[in-house]
Amino acid sequence: MKHRVTTALALVAALFVLPFVAATQSQAEPLRIEITDGVIEPLPFALPDFVAENAAGSEFASKIARVVAADLTGTGLFREIPKDAFISTVTNFDSPVQYADWKAINAQALIVGAVNVNGNKVTVKFRLFDVFSGAPLGEGLQFGGTTTSWRRMAHKVADAAYSRITGEGAYFDSRVVYVSETGPKNDRKKRLAIMDYDGANVQFLTDSRSLVLAPRFSPTGDRVLYTSYETGFPKIYVLDVASVGRRALADQPGTMTFAPRFSPDGQTVVYSLSSGGNTDIYRMNIGGGAPVRLTSEPSIETAPSFSPDGKQIVFESDRSGNQQLYIMPANGGEARRISFGSGRYGTPVWSPRGDLIAFTKQNKGRFHIGVMRVDGSEERLLTASFLDEGPSWSPNGRVIMFMRETAGAGGAVGLYSVDISGRNLRRVKTDGGASDPAWSPLLK
Amino acid sequence: MDSGPLISGIGHGALLAWALIGGMFSRAPDDTFEVSEVSIISAEEFAALSAPQPTPEATQNVPTPPVPEIEDTPPEQPVVAAPPEVPDTPINETPPRADVAPDVAPDVVEAPPPIAEVDDTPPEVVQPPVQDNPVVLAPPSTTASPRPAPRVAPTPVEAPPPDTEVAEETREQTTDSSDAQTQSEPEEATAPEEANDRIVTEADEPPSSAPTSSSRPSARPKRPTPPVEAATNDNSTRDAIADALAGVQTEDATAPASAPVGPPLTGGDKDVLRVAVSSCWNVGSLSTDALQTTVVVSMTMGKDGKPDNGSIRMLSSSGGSSAAAKQAFEAARRAIIRCTKGGYKLPIEKYSHWREIEMTFNPEKMRIK
Structure with missing residues (x-):
């Protein structure tokens, strides 16, 4: 009997208390949903x-x-x-x-x-x-x-x-300097040209009497470094875009200098110097002065590119017996290898955001433009063709422009761009052939 | 006079009276036991019964299939010839436009260094030796082919036939037939938009017949919270209480109270909402920083299944800057509003369970990898 009375009292308590408890819980607990699958579409x-x-x-x-x-x-x-x-x-x-x-x-x-x-x-x-x-x-x-x-x-x-x-940075109001190419493959005429990022407003910066290669913008976009063969040997020049005036840089007799690139502050240039059959990376002030040797390996070290903070340099080297990517301090020193995949890696370029490195990869007879993390992880190949080469980052680090050449004697050379996701591969409109693109910073 | 409280009072009173009195005059159940006969066996018999049965021997000599021989030597790479290119000969050509003409013209042009020519013939592919083992061909892939599609969605969709209208559902084209007994309007064929379940780059290899990836199964929906039970073992009493509670809740459903009514939402109910919002959550235009950002968004829903747009707000964010969180929130808000259409198909009888919603938009699976 006592047990039943106790049970009944408990029931009464439950009947009056439970609704209040439940109501309190309801007010405090909204429906929670997690969305993890979305779509990617324009x-x-x-x-x-x-x-x-x-x-x-x-x-x-x-x-x-x-x-x-x-x-x-x-x-x-x-x-x-x-x-x-x-x-x-x-x-x-x-x-x-x-x-x-x-x-x-x-x-x-x-x-x-x-x-x-x-x-x-x-x-x-x-x-x-x-x-x-x-x-x-x-x-x-x-x-x-x-x-x-x-x-x-x-x-x-x-x-x-x-x-x-x-939420990305801007990049439409920018320009691209590149090598304009005309004529057949065995008799190409090359000259520097500059255009809006979308191919409009083309202007030529040099004539085609000498071979020119690898133009690179200064961080302010008012100067261009490039390599010219007008003396018969590759030599680096710096050109003022507004006046088209130029001067030789790193002019050391008996040597070949090429693959120049500005430091992020625009005060220093890193480049490759070939002497006595060996190629190493050097650094010098844009205003002149003695060059500083950054690498001292018997192998070929070239294609240096600064990190956005100017503290490190990524470059390509065949010191391991195969062309791979390495990173070293901006003042030289021990380099660490970051590429370990099959094939050969070259022309590394540090993203303006600092998080990725774009590169050219040659593997199994195909060329690719790819990106990887600074530590070499998460390598992703974005393109594949007979010949893709020379990536250059958009000012916001979201798009890569590069050169593509088609196969055959009549192979055409042109500029392409691709989103870093690998989507939206498209050709950049140019009059005639084009190669070696270099994207400017955002215009002021 | 409001009949609700009266009915409720009568119901409660009856229940209490039954609980207190109904059981007192009932006869206590007999404490009867079911009896089974047992027999005594000897120790030897027990040992014989409990002795382990001989287990089948494991077959040691399973014939192993022959290992296919694979040549260590890689296929030959195309030979890269590097003949020196004919140097540019000085030509008296028209100089560049006057406004941009360079002020220096070279006098002598010598041979440039050789430029590598690349053989465009593909290398011979070394075929592995043919094996005698029977080969089981995988069934053809049912996933969309890994070619670039304008849309990336959780479920891959093959490209619809030409002249097919893009719609959520697939529908055959119907024509107006004069022979038909039932007249119906001709309808255009519709099909979902082509989609792939991942970003396919140009560098991706052609697919094998095996699926390259499988979607992660959805997390099991949480079990509904078990109802609090009264401390009694009497089933009949418990059922009666449950009935009484249900009755009270039904009465309260008409009142604008905040207490939850009706059964809780099922996993299917939640999936309706999740799938609908997912199909409109477009992260394609988000920055890489925003794709690192998870945002929690709250909203108040109307009974018509539509959110109160003014109530949509960001509760919290993690993983990115405030600017990235703002972009991520705007994409989430667009998803919630866009896919409302006629209202989310949620059970109205459970409205109090989904009146307030918190959605977590986690783009981890959608990041560029």
Whole structure:
């Protein structure tokens, strides 16, 4: 009997207490879900023609919008929604955005811009909207310049939109110096040329009377180091991009100098010097002075490239009997090997972010552009062809440009770019053949 | 007068009365035992019964298949000839454009160093010796071919036939037939967009017939928390209490209380939400830094299965900078809102369980590797 009474009392207590306990737990415990699988696909965006705020602006309104769209779609991360799918039109820069109309066509981002031309001055302004959130993505921005620089302003608009959506650094407003090649394979004419990153505005920096190789931008983008054979032997020159004036560097009689590259502060140059059948890496001040020898091996050491902090140098060497990648302190010293895969590794270039090293790999008769961590781990091959060579990083470290040559006597040489994920391999538009690309830093 | 409390009171009263009184006048159960007969055996018989049975002998001489001979010598690499290239001869050609013409022109051009020519004929492939062993061919791969696809998704999808509209579900094309007894609108064929389950680079080798990867199985859904039981062993009493609790909960479901009602969400219920949001979580436009960042997002859901967009906020982040967390959160928010459409298909009777949701977006599997 006593047991039953106790049981009954416990039940009564449970009946009154449990609901309160459960209610408390419910309020404190929302439903928790973990999402680990997503998709990787281009983000659809809408880009109506920019609004011409005056008659003169109409000449540039559409052109600027097209360059912005080409920049964004060229990354492979975005997909432009065709204009004929638009429900809304944008006729006034300050009109409220009809989010429902853009949402209906699945536009996830909307770019609205306007152009005003006064004399030879162009003003371009734009706003970026997150359609599904129904809110602007950042503040509106405005750029000013001359009518001749309208493409740069378009690149700047695209850079801002790209950075706001992806979180990556900008890279559209940049240039590329490369070796322009014409003529048949056995009689190539080579000269230095510079162009916008997308192949527009090509200018030649040298003539084709001598062979030129491996141009490299200074960190400020105003000078270019390159190797010329005009004396019959490879010799390093530094060229001022604005004036096209140049001077020889590291001119040591009886030696061959090549593969130069600036240090991150632009004050020092590392290069290879070949003398007496041996090739080692040297370093010298850009203003002159005595070169400092950084390696002293009987093997071939070449293709040096600084780390972004300037404290280390990655280079290629065949000291192990096979061409591999090594890293040493910027002032020389013990080098450690970082590449251990099959095949031969060369032309290493340190990423501007400092986390990856791009390289050329030759294996089983194929050439690859690849990347690996600074410690040599996580090697990934991004391309494969008859001949891929000479990677160069975009200013934000997200894209690699390189040279590709097709097989055969009539093989063509051209520039290609690829995202570091291995996606979005595409050819860079150039007039004629092109090789040895070097990406500039972002323009100021 | 509100009938709810009255019914509840009557129900509770009846339950308590039954618990207190119902059992008092019942007859205590008989303490009866079931009896089985046993027999006594001798020690010898017990030893004979419990002796270990002889185990089958393991076969030692299993014929091993012959090891295929593999040549140590690698296939011949293409010979790289390095003939010196004919030097550029000075040509009096048109100088570069005036505005960019170099101010120095070389006088003498000598032979440049040789440039390696690469033989484009592939090396001979050394075939391994043919074996006599029977070869079992693997079945053809059912996964999408490892060629670059514009979309990377957890489930690979073959490219739809041309002129097929992209949609979530596969549907055959139907035509308007005059012979048909039932008139129906002609419908376009639809199929999911082509997708691969990984990033395929140009350097990737052609696939073998074996699958190159398999998706990790989903984590087992958590078991629902067992209900708190009253301290009694009487099954009939427990069932009655459960019935009474259910009755009370049903009454409270109509009231705007915050207490959970209805059974808890099943793993399937949660998967509906997880799969729907996953299909819209596009990390392709995220920076590499944002792809290192896990964000926890909270939201309040309406009964129509749609989130209150204004309630979506980032609770916490880990693994990246604040800028990266902001990008990751925006991608997460887009995923939540985009895939709402007509509302997530969640059971309305369990609304109080999913009214408040916390979603963790962990891009670890989606990183560039």
